[in-house]
Amino acid sequence: MYRPEIKVVDCTIRDGGLTNNSHFEVEVVRDVYRAACEAGVDYVELGYRNSKKMFSVDEFGAWRFCDEDMLRRATDGIDPRETKLSIMQDAHKAEADDILPKEKSVVDMIRVATYVRDVDKAIWLANNATDKGYECTINIMAISHEGSPMLDEALQQFEAETKAKAVYVVDSFGALYSETVHYLVEKYQMYIKTKEIGVHFHNNQQLAFANTIEGIIKGANFVDGTLYGLGRAAGNCPLELLLGFLKNPKFNLVPILDVIGRRIIPLRNEIEWGYMVPFMLSGILDRHPQTAMKWVEGGGPDKHDYVKFYEMISEDPEQ
Amino acid sequence: MYRPEIKVVDCTIRDGGLTNNSHFEVEVVRDVYRAACEAGVDYVELGYRNSKKMFSVDEFGAWRFCDEDMLRRATDGIDPRETKLSIMQDAHKAEADDILPKEKSVVDMIRVATYVRDVDKAIWLANNATDKGYECTINIMAISHEGSPMLDEALQQFEAETKAKAVYVVDSFGALYSETVHYLVEKYQMYIKTKEIGVHFHNNQQLAFANTIEGIIKGANFVDGTLYGLGRAAGNCPLELLLGFLKNPKFNLVPILDVIGRRIIPLRNEIEWGYMVPFMLSGILDRHPQTAMKWVEGGGPDKHDYVKFYEMISEDPEQ
Numbered sequence: 001m002y003r004p005e006i007k008v009v010d011c012t013i014r015d016g017g018l019t020n021n022s023h024f025e026v027e028v029v030r031d032v033y034r035a036a037c038e039a040g041v042d043y044v045e046l047g048y049r050n051s052k053k054m055f056s057v058d059e060f061g062a063w064r065f066c067d068e069d070m071l072r073r074a075t076d077g078i079d080p081r082e083t084k085l086s087i088m089q090d091a092h093k094a095e096a097d098d099i100l101p102k103e104k105s106v107v108d109m110i111r112v113a114t115y116v117r118d119v120d121k122a123i124w125l126a127n128n129a130t131d132k133g134y135e136c137t138i139n140i141m142a143i144s145h146e147g148s149p150m151l152d153e154a155l156q157q158f159e160a161e162t163k164a165k166a167v168y169v170v171d172s173f174g175a176l177y178s179e180t181v182h183y184l185v186e187k188y189q190m191y192i193k194t195k196e197i198g199v200h201f202h203n204n205q206q207l208a209f210a211n212t213i214e215g216i217i218k219g220a221n222f223v224d225g226t227l228y229g230l231g232r233a234a235g236n237c238p239l240e241l242l243l244g245f246l247k248n249p250k251f252n253l254v255p256i257l258d259v260i261g262r263r264i265i266p267l268r269n270e271i272e273w274g275y276m277v278p279f280m281l282s283g284i285l286d287r288h289p290q291t292a293m294k295w296v297e298g299g300g301p302d303k304h305d306y307v308k309f310y311e312m313i314s315e316d317p318e319q
Numbered sequence: 320m321y322r323p324e325i326k327v328v329d330c331t332i333r334d335g336g337l338t339n340n341s342h343f344e345v346e347v348v349r350d351v352y353r354a355a356c357e358a359g360v361d362y363v364e365l366g367y368r369n370s371k372k373m374f375s376v377d378e379f380g381a382w383r384f385c386d387e388d389m390l391r392r393a394t395d396g397i398d399p400r401e402t403k404l405s406i407m408q409d410a411h412k413a414e415a416d417d418i419l420p421k422e423k424s425v426v427d428m429i430r431v432a433t434y435v436r437d438v439d440k441a442i443w444l445a446n447n448a449t450d451k452g453y454e455c456t457i458n459i460m461a462i463s464h465e466g467s468p469m470l471d472e473a474l475q476q477f478e479a480e481t482k483a484k485a486v487y488v489v490d491s492f493g494a495l496y497s498e499t500v501h502y503l504v505e506k507y508q509m510y511i512k513t514k515e516i517g518v519h520f521h522n523n524q525q526l527a528f529a530n531t532i533e534g535i536i537k538g539a540n541f542v543d544g545t546l547y548g549l550g551r552a553a554g555n556c557p558l559e560l561l562l563g564f565l566k567n568p569k570f571n572l573v574p575i576l577d578v579i580g581r582r583i584i585p586l587r588n589e590i591e592w593g594y595m596v597p598f599m600l601s602g603i604l605d606r607h608p609q610t611a612m613k614w615v616e617g618g619g620p621d622k623h624d625y626v627k628f629y630e631m632i633s634e635d636p637e638q
Contacts, residue, residue, distance in 0.1 A: 177564065178497070178532060203525070205560055210529030213497060228596070240596065241524055244603040245496065254626055260596060261623035275593070277547070277559065277579060284563040304580035307573055 002247035005196070005221045007042040007166075010239050012264075013063055014045040014088050016230040019271045022047055023061035028263050029074040032227065035259035037083040039243065040250040043109055045086040046074055050093045071106050082250075084108035084135070091115070091122040102133025109135040113170070116146045119154040123161050130163040137198060137222065139168035143184060144175040144286050155191035166196040166222040171211065174204025174234055174283035178214045185218040198222030201237050203229055204283025206275055208237035213245060227256065228264045230271075233289035233296075234279035272296065277306045281313055321566035324515070324540045326361040326485075329558050331583075332382055333364040333407050335549035338590045341366055342380035347582050348393040351546065354578035356402040358562065359569040362428055364405035365393055369412045390425050401569075403427035403454070410434070410441040421452025428454040432489070435465045438473040442480050449482040456517055456541065458487035462503060463494040463605050474510035485515040485541040490530065493523025493553055493602035497533045504537040517541030520556050522548055523602025525594055527556035532564060546575065547583045549590075552608035552615075553598035591615065596625045600632055 012032050013024055029046060036044035047063030055064050062070045066087045075085065085107050089099075091114035099110065110129035114122035122138055129136040138158050140146070158167050169184050176184070181199070188197045199215030199222070201208040212223050225239030240260065243251045278292035295309050302308055331351050332343055348365060355363035366382030374383050381389045385406045394404065404426050408418075410433035418429065429448035433441035441457055448455040457477050459465070477486050488503050495503070500518070507516045518534030518541070520527040531542050544558030559579065562570045597611035614628050621627055 178529065178536070205563070206522070206525050206528050206557065209525050210497065217497070238525065238594075238599075240599060241603075244524070244599070254629065257596060257600075257625035257629055261625045265623045275548075275557075277576060280557075280559060280563070281576075284560075304584045306576035306580045310573065310576055 002249075003216075003221070004248065006216065006246060006248070007196075007222050008239070008242060008246070008251075009043040009045060009086060009222060009224045010036045010041045010226065011045040011086075011088075011224050011236070012226040012230050012239070014047050014086075015224075015226055015232070015236055017047055017061070017063050018232040019230065019273055021060045022064035024063055026070075026073050029063065030078065031259050031263050033074055034078045035255040037078060037080050038255035039252050040081070040248075041083055041239070041243075043084045043086045045088060045111065046071060047087055048094070049087045049089050049098050049110070051095045051098065053095075054093045068100065068105055075106060086111055088113055088139075089125050091118040091125055094125060096125055096128035099128055099132055099134070105134075107134060109137065109165075111137045111139055112164075113139045113141055115141055116150050116154045119157055123157060126158075126162045126164050136162070136164045137166040137168060138162065138164045139170050139198065139200060141170045142172045143169050144171060144173050144180070151187070152191065155188060159191050159193060159195065164195055166198040167192050168198035168200055168222065169215065169220070170200045171202055173286050173288060174202035174208070174279070175286035176201065176211055177207065178211065181211045181214040182218055185215055185220055189219065196221040198224070200224040202231065202283075203234040203236060203275060204279045204289070208235070209241045209245075212237045212242060228260045229274060230264055230267065231273060233273065233282070233293055234275050235273045278309050281306070281310055285313060287313065321568075322535075322540070323567065325535065325565060325567070326515075326541050327558070327561060327565070327570075328362040328364060328405065328541060328543045329355045329360045329545065330364040330405075330407075330519075330543050330555070331545040331549050331558070333366050333405075334545055334551070334555055336366055336380070336382050337551040338549070338592055340379045341382035343382055345389075345392050348382065349397065350578050350582050352393055353397045354546075354574040356397060356399050357574035358571050359400070359567075360402055360558070360562075362403045362405045364407060364430065365390060366406055367413070368406045368408050368417055368429070370414045370417065372414075373412045387419065387424055394425060405430055407432055407458075408444050410437040410444055413444060415444055415447035418447055418451055418453070424453075426453060428456065428484075430456045430458055431483075432458045432460055434460055435469050435473045438476055442476060445477075445481045445483050455481070455483045456485040456487060457481065457483045458489045458517065458519060460489045461491045462488050463490060463492050463499070470506070471510065474507060478510050478512060478514065483514055485517040486511050487517035487519055487541065488534065488539070489519045490521055492605050492607060493521035493527070493598070494605040495520065495530055496526065497530065500530045500533045501537055504534055504539055508538065515540040517543070519543040521550065521602075522553040522555060522594060523598045523608070527554070528560045528564075531556045531561060547579045548593060549583055549586065550592060552592065552601070552612055553594050554592045597628050600625070600629055604632060606632065
């Protein structure tokens with residue numbers, strides 16, 4: 001028995017872009033887009049529309065900016081079926097003026113990623129999106145570092161002051177367990193009455209898929225995944241697991257399996273992601289994965305000296 | 320707040336032995352044993368004591384048989400602290416006569432792995448173990464393929480006819496979700512009144528750790544893990560995640576991190592385990608991982624043609 005309200009968002013290219021500064025070949029993006037459309041995924045997110053004033057166009061690839069012409073190159077000639085196109089704006093790194101009126105854009109949905117402290121910037125961008133005719137969500141990052149009363153106040157504001165379709169729990173650090181997922185979804189439900197709740201989890205503790213299920217059980221109806229879990233550090237909830245779990249007969253796993261084998265597996269020659277001890281320790285200690293990523297990318301003879309890494313991260317004054 | 324009744328079993332060498340026919344160097348086994356003892360793990364399982372009549376001593380390594388002299392070589396000179404030594408017997412592949420009286424053995428616990436159909440063989444071996452002075456558990460394998468009324472009857476028998484300390488839910492195929500874990504632990508609790516319930520999960524769907532937590536939440540007090548998830552196909556619940564989650568101050572993560580880096584990571588040069596699409600599909604379809612293992616080990620140009628694998632396994636008459 002399935003819940004037709006559940007909407008699956010594939011954010012392989014957007015979140016995966018944090019592993020490679022959003023440098024994906026257009027053909028890879030096209031194949032991911034096509035597979036998501038054929039699989040019946042509800043939304044496919046092809047990148048950020050962040051500000052070129054804040055990100056260097058030399059350093060970052062096209063999918064950090066998602067100009068309309070690039071999005072058309074990624075999607076032209078592909079039948080979207082029921083799949084909608086999403087992009088993300090970071091509340092503190094994006095501009096309202098970069099968003100065209102909906103009728104001039106191929107984009108259907110804009111997701112605004114924000115920290116609780118940037119609540120008013122997020123509302124500004126969310127209202128800019130909905131006023132211009134887009135669907136919108138608000139994704140509260142680093143949720144494991146947020147507590148009452150600031151989070152409660154932000155939730156009240158998002159409920160009262162925006163027309164977002166959903167407000168997300170985003171476990172940026174892969175630190176949540178099922179009980180904390182339950183707690184947070186229930187807290188959101190105290191304030192979010194006219195919108196859906198979304199969940200987006202990272203896999204530091206191999207809990208991204210499990211926590212997504214727990215979110216669904218508690219009533220979250222927007223759920224994120226990426227192909228083969230592609231994403232920064234330990235990565236994300238694998239989309240293929242999510243589709244395997246959901247019972248909606250509209251989903252078709254075959255195009256997803258195909259594109260993983262052809263397009264995602266080869267990326268492993270350039271990008272290292274997935275469960276590793278340093279990312280696990282970041283998750284357990286509820287830290288940003290940056291230190292662990294540097295450790296892993298640095299390689300060297302100490303790469304697997306996990307005790308040394310543990311001592312270093314435990315003493316990190318940024319705790 | 321921790322539950323002191325929870326007992327952690329490291330079965331790295333025993334379950335990991337299914338990846339390499341139990342061929343581990345003695346020094347690796349010693350280091351795993353030492354780390355488990357230093358970490359405060361309650362039990363460490365160093366292999367099977369299966370029958371040399373049913374397993375070739377040429378093909379299988381020492382840890383498939385766990386002769387007493389080998390166990391002594393693995394443990395001599397190492398302070399066990401509070402850690403007890405476990406071995407496993409397969410109900411249909413082991414013999415009661417291979418078990419010495421406890422006072423002549425270094426073993427503390429014998430775990431009997433069984434299918435429901437072998438309930439009476441399992442009881443025979445379990446009673447042999449407890450009669451000879453050992454602790455004992457009964458581990459019901461392939462639980463996702465077992466239903467009422469046979470499972471209920473087996474549970475009644477294990478409760479009434481054995482002195483086992485625990486009866487385990489063993490998700491051999493990595494097919495369970497949190498709701499099925501809850502269902503099974505509750506079913507066990509209907510019958511198992513004088514013993515603990517144990518949980519042992521496989522990671523085909525990246526749910527081994529998550530399901531272990533769910534088992535704990537429901538009251539299971541015997542929980543299994545392996546270092547870095549070492550185990551057949553997608554592997555097991557990673558012990559390091561489990562210790563990171565449990566709050567009992569007696570646990571020390573440091574020796575575990577150390578031995579993973581020094582002894583387990585290098586095994587990846589010979590053994591491939593962990594989350595992969597073919598194992599994921601086995602889990603979703605609730606199949607034995609054997610077909611997927613052959614596919615992965617076979618390598619070749621089709622290795623990542625997951626659509627082909629999916630079609631093959633979907634048509635498998637062994638469904």
